[in-house]
Amino acid sequence: DTPSATILDGKSYPKDEWSNVNQKILSYTSRKLHLQKYNPLCHIKRRIVDFMYKEFPSRTRSPLFSVFEDLSPTVSIEQNFDSLLIPKDHPSRKKSDCYYLNKNHLLRAHTSAHQVELMRSGLNNFLVVGDVYRRDEIDKSHFPTFHQLEAVRLCGLHDVFRDENIARELKIFETGKVARSPEKQESHTVDAVMMMTNALQTTLIKLVHHLFGKDVETRWVETFFPFTHPSWELEVKYNGEWLEVLGCGIMEQSILQNAGAGDKIGWAFGLGLERLAMKLYQIPDIRLFWSVDTGVVHQFKVDDPYAPIIYKPVSQYPPCKNDISFWLPENSTFSSADFYDLVRSIGGELVEQVSFVDEFYHKKKQRWSHCYRIVYRDMSKTLTQEEANIIHSAIEQAAVKNLRVDIR
Numbered sequence: 398d399t400p401s402a403t404i405l406d407g408k409s410y411p412k413d414e415w416s417n418v419n420q421k422i423l424s425y426t427s428r429k430l431h432l433q434k435y436n437p438l439c440h441i442k443r444r445i446v447d448f449m450y451k452e453f454p455s456r457t458r459s460p461l462f463s464v465f466e467d468l469s470p471t472v473s474i475e476q477n478f479d480s481l482l483i484p485k486d487h488p489s490r491k492k493s494d495c496y497y498l499n500k501n502h503l504l505r506a507h508t509s510a511h512q513v514e515l516m517r518s519g520l521n522n523f524l525v526v527g528d529v530y531r532r533d534e535i536d537k538s539h540f541p542t543f544h545q546l547e548a549v550r551l552c553g554l555h556d557v558f559r560d561e562n563i564a565r566e567l568k569i570f571e572t573g574k575v576a577r578s579p580e581k582q583e584s585h586t587v588d589a590v591m592m593m594t595n596a597l598q599t600t601l602i603k604l605v606h607h608l609f610g611k612d613v614e615t616r617w618v619e620t621f622f623p624f625t626h627p628s629w630e631l632e633v634k635y636n637g638e639w640l641e642v643l644g645c646g647i648m649e650q651s652i653l654q655n656a657g658a659g660d661k662i663g664w665a666f667g668l669g670l671e672r673l674a675m676k677l678y679q680i681p682d683i684r685l686f687w688s689v690d691t692g693v694v695h696q697f698k699v700d701d702p703y704a705p706i707i708y709k710p711v712s713q714y715p716p717c718k719n720d721i722s723f724w725l726p727e728n729s730t731f732s733s734a735d736f737y738d739l740v741r742s743i744g745g746e747l748v749e750q751v752s753f754v755d756e757f758y759h760k761k762k763q764r765w766s767h768c769y770r771i772v773y774r775d776m777s778k779t780l781t782q783e784e785a786n787i788i789h790s791a792i793e794q795a796a797v798k799n800l801r802v803d804i805r
């Protein structure tokens with residue numbers, strides 16, 4: 398029987414109709430890959446933190462940015478969404494997109510969830526590194542847990558305009574009422590936004606050069622986040638394709654106000670560590686970060702985070718492909734996300750990819766049928782078809798039991 402509460406980090410979360418975390422997902426919360434000295438995510442984190450320290454020297458001997466990398470991944474709805482002005486009906490809140498402990502708590506979907514509490518504690522410059530959780534598709538670059546590094550920098554007048562004479566002439570905030578435009582929020586001056594945008598984008602391009610060298614191709618894409626305006630994504634070229642590696646922008650002023658920092662203007666960015674590390678080390682599959690196979694782990698066992706490592710495939714073991722077709726339950730509440738999750742919770746890291754093959758509607762039966770192809774592959778040995786079949790039929794049975802489908 399299923400327990401009525403989830404225990405995590407010593408706290409108890411009573412289950413309700415929103416609860417959708419499973420044991421497999423919960424087991425990832427204890428891995429803390431970004432804190433494991435020889436994990437590639439830890440190496441890249443150290444390079445980035447190191448860069449931020451050097452880029453923003455302080456007058457004291459301690460670094461300007463404070464680093465938080467062990468905050469609990471369980472956060473409230475308030476932290477993950479409300480405090481960041483994410484509308485009540487925003488798609489990112491959907492049960493099919495997040496891992497909820499219950500209606501009040503979830504596994505953080507981004508490290509931005511910690512922005513407000515840290516600003517409220519009086520910090521102007523901080524980094525947050527942590528594991529984040531999203532229900533997503535399954536392929537070589539998606540895994541339900543990944544890692545982000547968040548940066549927030551709040552600036553007063555003299556941080557924005559470093560030149561004394563200029564600071565005397567200019568302001569951060571408009572005095573009269575000015576409309577919001579694509580370029581800026583209503584309360585900010587054009588001058589302040591230009592200076593902040595320049596500082597933010599220069600920092601990030603320097604960071605990308607620091608990681609990949611000056612030859613890396615980059616482009617800015619304008620985007621929208623509820624918690625920043627204006628907002629951008631930075632993409633880098635990887636194997637001939639543009640890869641989104643971070644989101645950033647000028648923080649919404651009402652968030653700063655609510656956090657007791659209304660006299661400052663801020664920028665923030667959140668970058669995905671796996672995406673950057675995959676490019677840096679030429680790691681072909683996101684599951685490799687979780688590998689405990691010595692052939693994989695050994696390659697990153699160096700004390701110097703700047704060691705130039707190129708991942709060497711531990712030899713490609715052959716995949717096993719099995720299809721699954723089923724009738725969806727009548728008057729269905731079936732979602733593909735539920736199926737992907739179920740596949741993950743049973744197949745774990747042996748599942749390389751799940752793809753939607755096709756669907757059709759049977760007029761006489763009045764039912765929908767879905768077909769998915771599951772690719773199984775072990776990263777460290779050959780998976781036999783018999784072994785794959787055992788997992789596959791466990792998945793079939795669980796789908797019948799939990800999702801009420803009928804196998805065809």
Ligand code: PHE
Pocket residue numbers: 506507508509547622625628643644645646665666667668
């Ligand atoms: N939290 C955003 C995401 O996960 C990234 C972001 C962070 C964007 C900070 C703007 C500012 O996609």
